[in-house]
Amino acid sequence: MNIRVIHPAELPPREAHALLISCVAPRPIAWVSTCTPDGCTNLAPYSYFTAGGSNPVSVVFSCTNARDGSPKDTLRNIQATGEFVINIAPYWLAEKMNQTSFEYEYGVCEFEQVGLTRAPSLYVKPPRVAESPIAMECKLFQIVPHGTGPTAANYIIGEVICFHIAEHLLKPEGVVDNLAADFIGRMGESWYVRATPEAMFWMERPTRG
Numbered sequence: 001m002n003i004r005v006i007h008p009a010e011l012p013p014r015e016a017h018a019l020l021i022s023c024v025a026p027r028p029i030a031w032v033s034t035c036t037p038d039g040c041t042n043l044a045p046y047s048y049f050t051a052g053g054s055n056p057v058s059v060v061f062s063c064t065n066a067r068d069g070s071p072k073d074t075l076r077n078i079q080a081t082g083e084f085v086i087n088i089a090p091y092w093l094a095e096k097m098n099q100t101s102f103e104y105e106y107g108v109c110e111f112e113q114v115g116l117t118r119a120p121s122l123y124v125k126p127p128r129v130a131e132s133p134i135a136m137e138c139k140l141f142q143i144v145p146h147g148t149g150p151t152a153a154n155y156i157i158g159e160v161i162c163f164h165i166a167e168h169l170l171k172p173e174g175v176v177d178n179l180a181a182d183f184i185g186r187m188g189e190s191w192y193v194r195a196t197p198e199a200m201f202w203m204e205r206p207t208r209g
């Protein structure tokens, strides 16, 4: 196998982004609902997303600066309110999830634009997506910017205060049935993956015996 060495700092940002998302794949998608300070709701997908720890339960996603260097609505709202909800979109919500990535004007409500229902949260102001079978109410822990200007990262670290899980997906063990959840993930270019049972395999971790 011949290996090519590529230095991302030497690539235009658009090419660096395309290379990065084609290497770090598949990625789960945080479908993030937030509120403006005066209560308008916002919803957008973020696939620079992962869980971080469980004591307390924390998550992180990166909201990059927009191509003109300005902060995206999600970042503005979290900076102003310190609250957000991470919803998970199964395959059947993929199209609507994608539609919410359109760059609407600040204050335009994606729930209304794409026809989704707001369900009130218990501990934070942003609503969850009623159609989504998994949602996590989060309070902001910290925002860590890395870089400046267009496409620079802003790592938004949140503490999960509360999970909302559809009963039909909850196993007696207290976990989500991954065979039934119909998760999707984002990959390179415009590729996505659908976690069908045929695509999965089970592997136990090694033990000390």
Ligand SMILES: Cc1cc2nc3c(=O)[nH]c(=O)nc-3n(C[C@H](O)[C@H](O)[C@H](O)COP(=O)(O)O)c2cc1C
Binding pocket: 029, 042, 043, 044, 045, 046, 047, 048, 049, 062, 063, 064, 065, 072, 073, 074, 075, 097, 098, 100, 101, 102, 103, 104, 186
């Ligand atoms: C599947 C998917 C994943 C995305 N992931 C990210 C991401 O991780 N970070 C990011 O800044 N933008 C990401 N985007 C683009 C944002 O969703 C898009 O810029 C959106 O308009 C931001 O909305 P907002 O300004 O309401 O926050 C993604 C888009 C899609 C469709």
